[in-house]
Amino acid sequence: MRKIALLALLALPLFAGFFPATTQTSVSEIKDKNVILHSPFPVDGMSGVIVHNYGNDVEAITHQVVQTNKNGTAKLLNSTIIHHDKLPTIKTAVTKNDKVIGGYLYNNILLLAPDANTYAKITSAHKKNWVHPDLYAIYLSQEGEATPTKENLAAFAKAYQIGLIYIVKKDAAVLLDPVSGKYVAQKSLTDLPATAQFPFFMRFDKIETGWFSKTAKGNYYQTMEKI
CATH class of the missing domain: 2.40.10 (Thrombin, subunit H)
Structure with a gap:
């Protein structure tokens, strides 16, 4: 034994x-x-x-x-x-x-969350250098990108010296290493909002281009599943 x-x-x-x-x-x-x-x-x-x-x-x-x-x-x-x-x-x-x-720069993390409450819970529970998704939203808008992808996440991470992407999915959380494009951790999550903010939680009411414009439609969880 x-x-x-x-x-x-x-x-x-x-x-x-x-x-x-x-x-x-x-x-x-x-x-x-x-x-x-x-x-x-x-x-x-x-x-x-x-x-x-x-x-x-x-x-x-x-x-x-x-x-x-x-x-x-x-x-x-x-x-x-x-x-x-x-x-x-x-x-x-x-x-x-x-x-x-x-795990170089693994303490610098971008979190993609479904709403402000989920974002606050996760960031307050862990002492990390949290990079706010506002910066990523602006980056996508400037680059003319429609949705998050592993490719534009990797480019953003390189530009802003980010080591990990924390992604909240429907019933789980994953950690994406933007350099390798691989998940390096996964865990189940509960009490997530049924209806999430689209495209993802950010402090801007809107951005007037692409995915963040007034006409943007979609589903947060479905979008995150594609990454």
Whole structure:
């Protein structure tokens, strides 16, 4: 019985609660466009960054990675972490023992909720850096986007340094990693409003373009299910 109990405990995620914890490890091996981590991230689909030490206390983020296997295999991504026209692109190759931070910026979260009450309950229950959906609504309007997608959420997250998208669906909540496009956590929710604000909770009465215009029609829960 003790062995069974121990195995059950070992099978549990390495983080407590709903939110995967930011974790630090290092590069163990390099295999073409993949790296093997000394210690795996808590969950597959979790993204992270590789930090190279140049000596003299100089460090820089050189790559993004996404864990694809619980054995610690992570895929190197061909994308810039922060784009700036006046800064050079870092071309440092990944080297063994480079530092890896899993769940980079996971404390910065955009919450898409069905109404103000749900939004307030969730944000007051967790000490996170909550990015208000007003910013996302403005972003979509400026970009001429009709509805939330994984693609425009990823672009918004990159622009605003957001690590996770918390999405309230019909009977559940999910955490979307915008870099990998994968869900990294899910849990059931109760006492959600039957009729939700459309497009999603924000403080603006309306925005005069696209999805947020006076003529916008739809269903919040159906829209969130498509993400």
